[in-house]
Amino acid sequence: MAPRSITxxxxxxxxxxxxxxxxxxxxxxxxxxxxxxxxCKTCGAxxxxxxxxxNHDNEPFADDCEWRESSGRGRIFAFNIHEWAFQPGFKDEVxxxxxLVELDEGPLISSQLVGDNQPSDxxxxxxxxxxxxxxxxxxxxxxxxxxxVSD
Amino acid sequence: MxxxxxxxxxxxxxxxxxxxxxxxxxxxxxDAYSRVLGLRNCFYFTVGRGGAxxxxxxxxxxxxxxxxxxxxxxxMGAVTDWSQTQQIRKKGxxxxxxxEKAGYWGKPLGDIQAASHHSWMAARHMATYGxxxxxxxxxxxxxxxWACLNPEAKMYGRPITIDxxxxxPIVINPYHLLDMSQISDGGIAFILTTADRAKDSxxxxxxxxxxxxxxxxxxxxxxxxxxxxxxxxTAKEQAFGQADVTLxxxxxxxxxxxxxxxxxxxxxxxxxxxxxxxxxxxxxxxIGPGGTVPINTSGGxxxxxxxxxxxxxxxxxxxxxxxxxxxxxxxCDIVMTTGHGGELVSPGMCSIHTCTLLGRHG
Numbered sequence: 001m002a003p004r005s006i007t008x009x010x011x012x013x014x015x016x017x018x019x020x021x022x023x024x025x026x027x028x029x030x031x032x033x034x035x036x037x038x039x040c041k042t043c044g045a046x047x048x049x050x051x052x053x054x055n056h057d058n059e060p061f062a063d064d065c066e067w068r069e070s071s072g073r074g075r076i077f078a079f080n081i082h083e084w085a086f087q088p089g090f091k092d093e094v095x096x097x098x099x100l101v102e103l104d105e106g107p108l109i110s111s112q113l114v115g116d117n118q119p120s121d122x123x124x125x126x127x128x129x130x131x132x133x134x135x136x137x138x139x140x141x142x143x144x145x146x147x148x149v150s151d
Numbered sequence: 152m153x154x155x156x157x158x159x160x161x162x163x164x165x166x167x168x169x170x171x172x173x174x175x176x177x178x179x180x181x182d183a184y185s186r187v188l189g190l191r192n193c194f195y196f197t198v199g200r201g202g203a204x205x206x207x208x209x210x211x212x213x214x215x216x217x218x219x220x221x222x223x224x225x226x227m228g229a230v231t232d233w234s235q236t237q238q239i240r241k242k243g244x245x246x247x248x249x250x251e252k253a254g255y256w257g258k259p260l261g262d263i264q265a266a267s268h269h270s271w272m273a274a275r276h277m278a279t280y281g282x283x284x285x286x287x288x289x290x291x292x293x294x295x296x297w298a299c300l301n302p303e304a305k306m307y308g309r310p311i312t313i314d315x316x317x318x319x320p321i322v323i324n325p326y327h328l329l330d331m332s333q334i335s336d337g338g339i340a341f342i343l344t345t346a347d348r349a350k351d352s353x354x355x356x357x358x359x360x361x362x363x364x365x366x367x368x369x370x371x372x373x374x375x376x377x378x379x380x381x382x383x384x385t386a387k388e389q390a391f392g393q394a395d396v397t398l399x400x401x402x403x404x405x406x407x408x409x410x411x412x413x414x415x416x417x418x419x420x421x422x423x424x425x426x427x428x429x430x431x432x433x434x435x436x437x438i439g440p441g442g443t444v445p446i447n448t449s450g451g452x453x454x455x456x457x458x459x460x461x462x463x464x465x466x467x468x469x470x471x472x473x474x475x476x477x478x479x480x481x482x483c484d485i486v487m488t489t490g491h492g493g494e495l496v497s498p499g500m501c502s503i504h505t506c507t508l509l510g511r512h513g
Contacts, residue, residue, distance in 0.1 A: 015258035049256075078271035078278070078378055081324035086263035088243030095324075098261045100271050100378070108375065108499065110268070111260045119324075125278040143259060 003072050004147065005033060005133040006114070012139045014089035019141075022050050025067045030142040033133045036067040037105055046070070048107040072131035073149075074103040081119045095119045101129055101146055115147035122148065152225070155342045156353040162342075163221025164194040166212055168204035168228030170459065170492065184227055193220070201492015202407055202452075202459035204228050205341075206505030210362055212343045222344060228461045229338030236334050247334060265409065268500070270326045273412035275378040277325060279427070284325055286430035287411040288316030291329045291453055293439030294408070298450025300440065300478035305333055306454040330411040332452035339461040341468070346513045357471045358513040360396070360485065363389030365504040367493075377500050381413065381491065383420035386506040394485075394508040398422055401508075402483045403445040403470055405463030407491040408452045414438075417489060418446070440478065448478050460490030460505065471511045484511045 019027045026049070029036035037046040040053035041064050047053070053065060079099035085091040097113040099122075113122065114132055129146040136142065152159065165185035185195045194215065198208045205226065212224040232247055246264045255262065262268055276282045295311045298304035311329065319328040349356035365382030367374065391397065398421060406417045415429040423444050424432040438446040449455040449466035456462060467486040469475045475483075486509050493502030 015263075017259050018256070077375070078275040080267070080270040080274055080326070081321075082261060082263075082267065083321050083324065084245055086245045086267070090261055090263070091243070093261070096261055098257070098267060098323075100275075102375070110257050110262065125275070145260070 003033065003131050003133060004115070005135060006145075007135045007137065009136075009138055012089075012136060014087065016139070017141050017143070027141065029067065029069070030133060030144055031135075033142070035070040035072045035109075035131050035144055037070045037103070037107060038065055039068040040065050046103075046105040046107055048103075048109055070131075071104050072144075074101045074109075074129055074146075076100070076122070076125050076127045076129060077102040077108060078125060079113075079122055081122070097122050099129070099146060109144070111143070111145050113147060114145045152342065154354055155223075155344075156351075157223060157342065159189055160191060161223050162190045162192055162225050164192045164212070164215055164224045165190055166208045166224060166226045167195070167197040168208050168226055168459070168461065169197050169199045170201055170204070184229075185225075190225070192225075199228070199459070199492070200503055201494070202409060203490035203492040203503050203505050204459040205461050205464040206362065206364075206488075206490040206507050207503075209343060209359060209507060210364075213359070216343060216345050222348060224343045225340060226343065227338060227340035228458055230458060231336050232334045232457070233336040264323075266323045266326055266331060269410050269412070270323045272378050272416070272500075273325050273330070273410065276412055276415065276429075279379055280430070282415065282427075282430040284327065285313055285317060286434045287325075287330055287415065288313045288327070289433040289436075290408075290411040290414045290438065291316050293433065293436070293442070294414075294447045294451045295454045296439045297445075297448050297478055298454035300476070301449050301455060302476070304450040304455040305335070306450060326410065329453075332409050333454070333457045335456040335458060337456055337458050339458050339465050341464065349513075355472050355511070357468050358510045360508040360510045361390040361393030361506075362508070363387060363391070363393075363506045365506075366502075367504070368499065368501045374499065379416065380426075381416045381420050382502070382504040383417060383506070386489075386504050387421060390487075390506040390508050394510070396485060396508065400485050401487045402485055403448050403480045403487075405448070405451070405466050405486065405488040406446055407460055407463065407489045408447055409457075409491065411453070413491060414446065414451075418444075421487075445480055448475065448480065459492070460488065463488040463490075464507070467507075467509050471509060485509070 038050045043055045077100045085094045100110045130149045132145045134143040208226045215221045298306045316329045363386035365386040367377040367382040408414045419426045419429045437443045467488045470483045490505035
Protein backbone atom coordinates (compact mmCIF):
# COMPACT_ATOMS: atom_id res chain seq x y z
CA MET A 1 0.00 0.00 0.00
CA ALA A 2 1.39 3.39 -0.96
CA PRO A 3 2.08 5.75 1.93
CA ARG A 4 -0.55 8.35 2.61
CA SER A 5 -0.23 11.86 1.34
CA ILE A 6 -1.98 15.11 2.18
CA THR A 7 -2.23 18.22 0.01
CA UNK A 8 -2.33 21.61 1.69
CA UNK A 9 -2.93 24.77 -0.29
CA UNK A 10 -3.40 27.33 2.46
CA UNK A 11 -0.78 30.03 2.85
CA UNK A 12 2.37 28.84 4.63
CA UNK A 13 3.08 30.99 7.67
CA UNK A 14 5.83 28.90 9.26
CA UNK A 15 9.58 28.65 8.74
CA UNK A 16 10.49 27.18 5.34
CA UNK A 17 12.72 24.15 4.72
CA UNK A 18 16.43 24.70 4.39
CA UNK A 19 17.26 23.21 0.99
CA UNK A 20 20.93 23.26 0.07
CA UNK A 21 23.46 21.51 -2.13
CA UNK A 22 23.90 18.62 0.31
CA UNK A 23 20.22 17.81 0.70
CA UNK A 24 18.49 18.86 -2.53
CA UNK A 25 18.13 15.25 -3.73
CA UNK A 26 16.42 14.42 -0.44
CA UNK A 27 13.92 17.28 -0.88
CA UNK A 28 13.28 16.37 -4.53
CA UNK A 29 12.63 12.79 -3.43
CA UNK A 30 9.95 13.96 -1.01
CA UNK A 31 8.10 15.66 -3.86
CA UNK A 32 7.98 12.25 -5.57
CA UNK A 33 6.83 10.69 -2.29
CA UNK A 34 10.12 8.99 -1.58
CA UNK A 35 12.00 9.25 1.71
CA UNK A 36 15.66 9.04 0.69
CA UNK A 37 18.52 7.88 2.91
CA UNK A 38 22.22 8.35 2.23
CA UNK A 39 23.52 4.84 1.58
CA CYS A 40 26.99 3.38 1.36
CA LYS A 41 27.32 1.37 -1.84
CA THR A 42 30.09 -0.76 -0.31
CA CYS A 43 28.49 -1.91 2.94
CA GLY A 44 24.88 -0.74 2.66
CA ALA A 45 24.99 1.39 5.84
CA UNK A 46 22.26 4.02 5.81
CA UNK A 47 22.68 7.58 7.01
CA UNK A 48 20.56 10.67 7.31
CA UNK A 49 21.51 13.38 6.77
CA UNK A 50 24.44 13.00 4.37
CA UNK A 51 27.68 11.88 5.99
CA UNK A 52 30.86 9.89 5.60
CA UNK A 53 30.35 6.17 5.90
CA UNK A 54 31.55 5.29 9.40
CA ASN A 55 32.61 1.78 8.45
CA HIS A 56 35.53 2.44 6.12
CA ASP A 57 37.47 5.15 4.33
CA ASN A 58 35.73 6.39 1.25
CA GLU A 59 37.83 9.17 -0.16
CA PRO A 60 37.07 11.54 -1.68
CA PHE A 61 34.27 12.66 0.61
CA ALA A 62 31.45 10.12 0.64
CA ASP A 63 32.27 9.22 -2.95
CA ASP A 64 30.94 5.70 -2.73
CA CYS A 65 27.51 6.66 -1.34
CA GLU A 66 24.20 7.52 -2.95
CA TRP A 67 20.62 8.40 -2.01
CA ARG A 68 18.34 5.35 -1.84
CA GLU A 69 14.70 5.08 -0.88
CA SER A 70 13.73 4.19 2.69
CA SER A 71 10.80 2.04 3.75
CA GLY A 72 9.38 5.14 5.42
CA ARG A 73 8.56 3.02 8.45
CA GLY A 74 9.98 3.15 11.93
CA ARG A 75 9.27 3.48 15.62
CA ILE A 76 8.98 6.42 17.96
CA PHE A 77 12.37 6.86 19.65
CA ALA A 78 11.32 9.87 21.76
CA PHE A 79 8.52 12.36 21.54
CA ASN A 80 7.10 15.44 23.14
CA ILE A 81 3.81 17.29 23.04
CA HIS A 82 3.99 21.00 22.35
CA GLU A 83 1.30 22.71 24.41
CA TRP A 84 2.61 26.18 23.55
CA ALA A 85 3.01 27.65 20.08
CA PHE A 86 6.40 29.35 20.18
CA GLN A 87 5.91 30.64 16.67
CA PRO A 88 2.55 32.16 15.67
CA GLY A 89 2.19 29.85 12.64
CA PHE A 90 1.65 26.89 14.97
CA LYS A 91 -1.13 28.49 17.01
CA ASP A 92 -3.90 26.44 15.40
CA GLU A 93 -1.99 23.18 15.78
CA VAL A 94 -1.21 22.97 19.49
CA UNK A 95 -1.14 20.60 21.13
CA UNK A 96 0.96 18.73 18.56
CA UNK A 97 3.31 15.77 18.87
CA UNK A 98 6.89 16.30 17.72
CA UNK A 99 8.57 12.92 17.51
CA LEU A 100 12.03 11.52 16.99
CA VAL A 101 11.58 8.50 14.74
CA GLU A 102 14.03 5.61 14.48
CA LEU A 103 13.62 4.38 10.93
CA ASP A 104 13.74 0.62 10.32
CA GLU A 105 17.00 1.22 8.41
CA GLY A 106 18.62 2.77 11.51
CA PRO A 107 18.84 6.56 11.12
CA LEU A 108 16.85 8.96 13.26
CA ILE A 109 14.60 11.58 11.70
CA SER A 110 12.24 13.96 13.42
CA SER A 111 8.86 15.33 12.48
CA GLN A 112 5.36 16.12 13.56
CA LEU A 113 2.78 13.35 13.90
CA VAL A 114 -0.32 13.93 11.81
CA GLY A 115 -3.43 12.06 10.84
CA ASP A 116 -6.31 10.88 12.92
CA ASN A 117 -4.14 10.23 15.96
CA GLN A 118 -4.45 12.75 18.77
CA PRO A 119 -1.66 13.51 21.22
CA SER A 120 -3.48 11.27 23.70
CA ASP A 121 -3.06 8.33 21.28
CA UNK A 122 0.71 8.56 21.62
CA UNK A 123 1.56 6.52 24.66
CA UNK A 124 5.17 5.57 24.56
CA UNK A 125 8.36 5.15 22.63
CA UNK A 126 8.42 2.11 20.42
CA UNK A 127 5.07 2.78 18.78
CA UNK A 128 5.04 1.99 15.05
CA UNK A 129 4.90 4.94 12.64
CA UNK A 130 4.87 5.45 8.90
CA UNK A 131 5.72 8.45 6.77
CA UNK A 132 2.95 10.71 5.43
CA UNK A 133 3.86 13.04 2.58
CA UNK A 134 2.44 16.50 3.11
CA UNK A 135 2.46 18.30 -0.25
CA UNK A 136 2.50 22.10 -0.39
CA UNK A 137 2.17 22.69 -4.15
CA UNK A 138 1.90 26.47 -3.81
CA UNK A 139 5.11 26.57 -1.82
CA UNK A 140 7.00 24.04 -3.93
CA UNK A 141 7.94 21.59 -1.19
CA UNK A 142 6.76 18.38 0.47
CA UNK A 143 7.25 17.70 4.16
CA UNK A 144 7.70 14.21 5.57
CA UNK A 145 5.37 13.75 8.52
CA UNK A 146 4.46 10.56 10.36
CA UNK A 147 1.37 8.79 11.58
CA UNK A 148 0.90 5.97 14.03
CA VAL A 149 0.16 2.62 12.40
CA SER A 150 -0.47 -0.81 13.85
CA ASP A 151 2.43 -3.26 14.13
CA MET B 152 39.74 44.89 36.69
CA UNK B 153 39.00 46.79 39.89
CA UNK B 154 38.49 43.49 41.72
CA UNK B 155 41.84 42.22 40.42
CA UNK B 156 43.64 45.47 41.21
CA UNK B 157 44.56 46.05 37.56
CA UNK B 158 44.79 49.08 35.32
CA UNK B 159 43.41 49.06 31.81
CA UNK B 160 46.92 49.11 30.41
CA UNK B 161 47.70 45.79 32.14
CA UNK B 162 45.23 43.92 29.93
CA UNK B 163 47.02 42.28 27.02
CA UNK B 164 44.05 40.69 25.30
CA UNK B 165 40.29 40.38 25.40
CA UNK B 166 37.85 37.60 24.54
CA UNK B 167 34.16 38.04 23.80
CA UNK B 168 32.09 35.09 25.00
CA UNK B 169 29.03 34.52 22.88
CA UNK B 170 26.64 31.77 21.82
CA UNK B 171 27.64 31.29 18.24
CA UNK B 172 25.39 28.25 17.86
CA UNK B 173 22.25 30.36 17.66
CA UNK B 174 21.56 33.47 15.66
CA UNK B 175 24.00 35.29 17.87
CA UNK B 176 25.04 38.00 15.49
CA UNK B 177 24.70 41.38 17.04
CA UNK B 178 26.08 44.76 16.24
CA UNK B 179 26.19 46.88 19.33
CA UNK B 180 28.73 48.33 21.69
CA UNK B 181 29.35 45.08 23.57
CA ASP B 182 30.56 43.59 20.29
CA ALA B 183 33.60 45.78 20.70
CA TYR B 184 33.68 46.10 24.46
CA SER B 185 37.45 46.20 24.55
CA ARG B 186 37.30 49.46 22.52
CA VAL B 187 34.55 50.86 24.71
CA LEU B 188 36.70 50.13 27.77
CA GLY B 189 39.75 51.67 26.16
CA LEU B 190 41.85 48.52 26.40
CA ARG B 191 45.12 48.43 24.49
CA ASN B 192 45.00 44.70 23.92
CA CYS B 193 46.81 43.03 21.05
CA PHE B 194 44.01 40.54 20.37
CA TYR B 195 40.25 40.46 20.61
CA PHE B 196 37.96 37.73 19.30
CA THR B 197 34.79 35.76 19.97
CA VAL B 198 34.60 32.27 21.50
CA GLY B 199 31.56 30.22 22.33
CA ARG B 200 29.38 27.38 21.24
CA GLY B 201 25.87 27.48 22.62
CA GLY B 202 26.21 27.64 26.40
CA ALA B 203 29.85 26.51 26.34
CA UNK B 204 31.50 29.90 26.74
CA UNK B 205 33.75 30.27 29.77
CA UNK B 206 35.29 26.79 29.47
CA UNK B 207 36.32 27.33 25.85
CA UNK B 208 37.35 30.95 26.46
CA UNK B 209 39.63 29.94 29.33
CA UNK B 210 41.34 27.30 27.23
CA UNK B 211 42.01 29.89 24.52
CA UNK B 212 43.19 32.56 26.96
CA UNK B 213 45.61 30.20 28.70
CA UNK B 214 47.52 29.56 25.48
CA UNK B 215 48.15 33.31 25.13
CA UNK B 216 49.30 33.49 28.75
CA UNK B 217 51.52 30.41 28.45
CA UNK B 218 53.27 31.91 25.44
CA UNK B 219 53.76 35.24 27.16
CA UNK B 220 51.68 37.08 24.57
CA UNK B 221 49.58 38.68 27.28
CA UNK B 222 50.05 39.08 31.01
CA UNK B 223 46.35 39.42 31.71
CA UNK B 224 43.38 38.46 29.52
CA UNK B 225 39.87 39.72 30.17
CA UNK B 226 36.90 37.52 29.19
CA MET B 227 33.38 38.86 29.12
CA GLY B 228 29.96 37.59 28.16
CA ALA B 229 26.77 39.62 28.11
CA VAL B 230 23.21 38.98 26.97
CA THR B 231 20.02 41.00 26.53
CA ASP B 232 17.81 37.96 25.98
CA TRP B 233 15.14 39.00 28.45
CA SER B 234 14.64 42.42 26.85
CA GLN B 235 14.59 40.93 23.37
CA THR B 236 12.06 38.23 24.22
CA GLN B 237 9.75 40.88 25.69
CA GLN B 238 9.84 42.68 22.34
CA ILE B 239 9.29 39.61 20.17
CA ARG B 240 6.45 38.43 22.39
CA LYS B 241 4.37 41.30 21.04
CA LYS B 242 4.54 39.61 17.61
CA GLY B 243 3.12 36.34 18.92
CA UNK B 244 6.38 34.50 19.60
CA UNK B 245 7.31 32.91 22.90
CA UNK B 246 10.72 32.10 24.26
CA UNK B 247 14.02 33.12 22.72
CA UNK B 248 12.88 33.38 19.11
CA UNK B 249 15.61 35.98 18.65
CA UNK B 250 18.24 33.31 19.34
CA GLU B 251 17.14 30.31 17.35
CA LYS B 252 18.87 29.88 14.05
CA ALA B 253 16.76 29.77 10.89
CA GLY B 254 17.21 26.73 8.71
CA TYR B 255 17.38 23.94 11.26
CA TRP B 256 15.80 20.79 9.89
CA GLY B 257 12.89 20.76 12.29
CA LYS B 258 11.80 24.38 12.01
CA PRO B 259 9.00 23.87 9.46
CA LEU B 260 7.94 20.79 11.43
CA GLY B 261 7.40 22.48 14.77
CA ASP B 262 10.90 22.30 16.30
CA ILE B 263 10.92 25.96 17.26
CA GLN B 264 12.77 26.26 20.55
CA ALA B 265 15.54 24.51 22.45
CA ALA B 266 12.91 22.72 24.53
CA SER B 267 11.38 21.32 21.31
CA HIS B 268 14.28 18.89 21.07
CA HIS B 269 15.92 18.95 24.53
CA SER B 270 12.69 17.53 25.94
CA TRP B 271 13.34 14.36 23.92
CA MET B 272 16.26 13.71 26.26
CA ALA B 273 13.96 13.75 29.26
CA ALA B 274 11.41 11.63 27.40
CA ARG B 275 14.03 9.11 26.35
CA HIS B 276 15.51 8.85 29.86
CA MET B 277 12.01 8.34 31.25
CA ALA B 278 11.25 5.60 28.70
CA THR B 279 14.61 3.87 29.19
CA TYR B 280 15.08 4.09 32.96
CA GLY B 281 11.64 4.87 34.36
CA UNK B 282 12.60 8.36 35.49
CA UNK B 283 9.56 10.45 36.45
CA UNK B 284 8.62 14.08 36.04
CA UNK B 285 8.48 14.42 39.83
CA UNK B 286 12.10 13.23 40.03
CA UNK B 287 13.13 15.91 37.55
CA UNK B 288 11.10 18.25 39.72
CA UNK B 289 13.39 17.38 42.63
CA UNK B 290 16.23 19.02 40.69
CA UNK B 291 14.17 22.19 40.15
CA UNK B 292 13.19 22.24 43.84
CA UNK B 293 16.79 21.69 45.06
CA UNK B 294 18.14 24.47 42.88
CA UNK B 295 15.35 26.80 43.93
CA UNK B 296 16.29 26.09 47.56
CA TRP B 297 19.84 27.19 46.73
CA ALA B 298 18.50 30.29 44.95
CA CYS B 299 16.59 31.22 48.07
CA LEU B 300 19.97 31.49 49.81
CA ASN B 301 21.32 33.77 47.04
CA PRO B 302 20.04 37.37 47.04
CA GLU B 303 21.36 37.81 43.46
CA ALA B 304 19.17 35.03 42.10
CA LYS B 305 16.14 35.97 40.06
CA MET B 306 14.06 33.49 42.08
CA TYR B 307 15.37 34.56 45.50
CA GLY B 308 12.51 34.56 47.99
CA ARG B 309 10.34 32.29 45.84
CA PRO B 310 10.68 28.72 47.17
CA ILE B 311 8.88 25.89 45.34
CA THR B 312 7.74 22.36 46.17
CA ILE B 313 7.41 19.24 44.03
CA ASP B 314 3.68 19.98 43.86
CA UNK B 315 4.43 23.45 42.48
CA UNK B 316 6.61 21.82 39.83
CA UNK B 317 3.94 19.28 38.94
CA UNK B 318 1.26 21.97 38.83
CA UNK B 319 3.30 24.40 36.73
CA PRO B 320 2.11 24.61 33.10
CA ILE B 321 3.18 21.83 30.76
CA VAL B 322 5.00 23.75 28.06
CA ILE B 323 6.36 20.87 26.02
CA ASN B 324 5.40 17.56 27.60
CA PRO B 325 7.27 16.05 29.49
CA TYR B 326 8.66 19.46 30.46
CA HIS B 327 6.81 21.73 32.80
CA LEU B 328 7.63 25.41 32.99
CA LEU B 329 9.73 24.73 36.10
CA ASP B 330 11.99 22.32 34.18
CA MET B 331 13.25 25.22 32.08
CA SER B 332 15.98 27.74 32.64
CA GLN B 333 15.66 31.50 33.03
CA ILE B 334 15.92 34.06 30.25
CA SER B 335 18.15 36.89 31.44
CA ASP B 336 19.77 40.23 30.82
CA GLY B 337 23.24 40.50 32.26
CA GLY B 338 27.00 40.36 31.94
CA ILE B 339 29.93 38.64 33.63
CA ALA B 340 33.62 39.41 33.19
CA PHE B 341 36.69 37.70 34.61
CA ILE B 342 40.43 37.99 34.22
CA LEU B 343 42.91 35.19 33.69
CA THR B 344 46.61 35.44 34.37
CA THR B 345 49.51 33.18 35.29
CA ALA B 346 49.72 31.70 38.78
CA ASP B 347 52.84 33.68 39.71
CA ARG B 348 51.20 37.01 38.83
CA ALA B 349 47.97 36.01 40.58
CA LYS B 350 49.89 35.82 43.85
CA ASP B 351 50.16 39.64 43.80
CA SER B 352 46.41 40.07 43.39
CA UNK B 353 44.68 42.07 46.13
CA UNK B 354 41.92 39.44 46.22
CA UNK B 355 42.28 35.71 46.69
CA UNK B 356 42.88 34.17 43.26
CA UNK B 357 41.16 31.03 42.05
CA UNK B 358 43.30 28.47 40.25
CA UNK B 359 42.44 26.46 37.12
CA UNK B 360 43.37 22.91 38.11
CA UNK B 361 42.27 21.11 34.99
CA UNK B 362 40.12 21.29 31.90
CA UNK B 363 38.58 18.66 29.68
CA UNK B 364 36.32 18.48 26.67
CA UNK B 365 34.00 16.03 24.99
CA UNK B 366 31.94 15.95 21.81
CA UNK B 367 28.74 13.95 21.51
CA UNK B 368 29.25 13.76 17.78
CA UNK B 369 32.58 11.98 18.15
CA UNK B 370 31.03 8.75 16.87
CA UNK B 371 27.95 9.71 14.90
CA UNK B 372 26.24 13.05 15.01
CA UNK B 373 22.87 11.39 15.54
CA UNK B 374 24.32 8.80 17.93
CA UNK B 375 21.35 7.43 19.83
CA UNK B 376 23.05 7.33 23.22
CA UNK B 377 23.27 11.13 23.06
CA UNK B 378 19.64 11.23 24.11
CA UNK B 379 20.45 9.72 27.52
CA UNK B 380 24.11 10.72 27.94
CA UNK B 381 26.29 13.79 27.64
CA UNK B 382 29.85 13.82 26.32
CA UNK B 383 31.37 13.54 29.77
CA UNK B 384 33.82 10.62 29.42
CA THR B 385 36.78 12.37 27.81
CA ALA B 386 36.10 15.68 29.55
CA LYS B 387 36.19 14.03 32.98
CA GLU B 388 39.29 11.97 32.25
CA GLN B 389 41.23 14.99 30.97
CA ALA B 390 40.22 17.48 33.66
CA PHE B 391 40.55 15.14 36.64
CA GLY B 392 43.79 13.73 35.24
CA GLN B 393 45.42 17.19 35.02
CA ALA B 394 44.17 18.16 38.47
CA ASP B 395 45.10 14.76 39.94
CA VAL B 396 41.91 14.63 41.97
CA THR B 397 38.86 12.36 42.08
CA LEU B 398 35.14 13.01 42.14
CA UNK B 399 35.06 12.71 45.93
CA UNK B 400 37.47 15.67 46.17
CA UNK B 401 34.89 17.97 44.53
CA UNK B 402 33.23 20.09 47.22
CA UNK B 403 30.44 21.37 45.00
CA UNK B 404 29.57 21.25 41.31
CA UNK B 405 28.04 23.82 38.99
CA UNK B 406 26.54 21.67 36.22
CA UNK B 407 25.16 23.18 33.04
CA UNK B 408 21.39 23.12 33.51
CA UNK B 409 19.51 24.52 30.53
CA UNK B 410 16.83 21.96 31.50
CA UNK B 411 16.47 19.60 34.44
CA UNK B 412 17.39 16.43 32.50
CA UNK B 413 20.84 17.79 31.63
CA UNK B 414 21.63 17.91 35.35
CA UNK B 415 20.38 14.34 35.78
CA UNK B 416 22.52 13.08 32.89
CA UNK B 417 25.67 14.72 34.25
CA UNK B 418 25.12 13.36 37.79
CA UNK B 419 25.05 9.88 36.25
CA UNK B 420 27.76 10.44 33.64
CA UNK B 421 30.27 11.80 36.19
CA UNK B 422 29.49 8.86 38.45
CA UNK B 423 27.81 10.26 41.56
CA UNK B 424 25.35 7.46 40.88
CA UNK B 425 24.90 4.74 38.26
CA UNK B 426 23.36 5.40 34.84
CA UNK B 427 19.61 5.33 35.14
CA UNK B 428 19.62 5.88 38.92
CA UNK B 429 19.74 9.66 38.81
CA UNK B 430 16.02 10.02 39.45
CA UNK B 431 15.99 8.32 42.87
CA UNK B 432 19.36 9.98 43.67
CA UNK B 433 18.02 13.53 43.27
CA UNK B 434 14.65 12.66 44.82
CA UNK B 435 16.51 11.57 47.98
CA UNK B 436 17.66 15.16 48.49
CA UNK B 437 21.32 14.64 47.63
CA ILE B 438 21.91 17.83 45.62
CA GLY B 439 20.16 20.58 47.59
CA PRO B 440 21.31 22.49 50.69
CA GLY B 441 22.55 19.99 53.27
CA GLY B 442 22.82 17.21 50.66
CA THR B 443 25.81 14.96 50.00
CA VAL B 444 26.68 16.58 46.63
CA PRO B 445 25.83 20.29 46.50
CA ILE B 446 24.92 21.07 42.90
CA ASN B 447 24.24 24.47 41.32
CA THR B 448 24.57 26.33 44.58
CA SER B 449 23.64 29.73 43.10
CA GLY B 450 20.33 28.36 41.84
CA GLY B 451 21.91 27.78 38.42
CA UNK B 452 20.36 28.58 35.09
CA UNK B 453 17.05 27.23 36.37
CA UNK B 454 16.65 29.66 39.26
CA UNK B 455 19.48 32.22 39.32
CA UNK B 456 20.13 33.62 35.84
CA UNK B 457 21.18 32.39 32.39
CA UNK B 458 24.54 33.54 31.19
CA UNK B 459 25.60 30.19 29.80
CA UNK B 460 28.38 28.48 31.74
CA UNK B 461 29.46 31.88 33.08
CA UNK B 462 26.70 31.46 35.67
CA UNK B 463 28.42 28.36 37.06
CA UNK B 464 31.88 29.89 36.78
CA UNK B 465 30.87 32.99 38.75
CA UNK B 466 29.39 30.80 41.48
CA UNK B 467 32.51 28.61 41.56
CA UNK B 468 34.68 31.68 42.16
CA UNK B 469 32.38 32.90 44.94
CA UNK B 470 32.42 29.53 46.67
CA UNK B 471 36.22 29.23 46.45
CA UNK B 472 36.68 32.77 47.76
CA UNK B 473 34.32 32.07 50.65
CA UNK B 474 31.96 34.83 49.48
CA UNK B 475 28.81 32.76 49.02
CA UNK B 476 27.03 34.01 52.13
CA UNK B 477 24.32 31.75 53.51
CA UNK B 478 24.92 29.14 50.82
CA UNK B 479 28.69 28.91 51.44
CA UNK B 480 30.04 25.35 51.32
CA UNK B 481 32.35 24.87 54.32
CA UNK B 482 36.05 24.39 53.55
CA CYS B 483 35.38 24.67 49.84
CA ASP B 484 38.66 23.82 48.09
CA ILE B 485 37.68 22.32 44.74
CA VAL B 486 34.72 23.17 42.51
CA MET B 487 33.75 21.60 39.22
CA THR B 488 31.95 23.67 36.59
CA THR B 489 30.66 22.42 33.25
CA GLY B 490 29.46 23.88 29.97
CA HIS B 491 27.33 22.51 27.20
CA GLY B 492 26.26 23.80 23.85
CA GLY B 493 26.16 23.26 20.17
CA GLU B 494 23.93 22.78 17.23
CA LEU B 495 20.94 20.70 16.35
CA VAL B 496 21.65 19.18 13.00
CA SER B 497 18.93 17.09 11.48
CA PRO B 498 18.00 15.92 14.18
CA GLY B 499 21.13 14.97 16.13
CA MET B 500 22.44 17.00 18.99
CA CYS B 501 25.96 18.12 18.09
CA SER B 502 27.16 19.49 21.36
CA ILE B 503 30.39 19.97 23.20
CA HIS B 504 30.78 19.31 26.91
CA THR B 505 33.38 21.26 28.88
CA CYS B 506 34.62 20.44 32.38
CA THR B 507 36.72 22.88 34.40
CA LEU B 508 38.12 22.13 37.84
CA LEU B 509 38.91 25.18 39.93
CA GLY B 510 40.76 25.27 43.23
CA ARG B 511 41.37 27.56 46.18
CA HIS B 512 45.01 26.46 46.13
CA GLY B 513 47.23 26.19 43.06
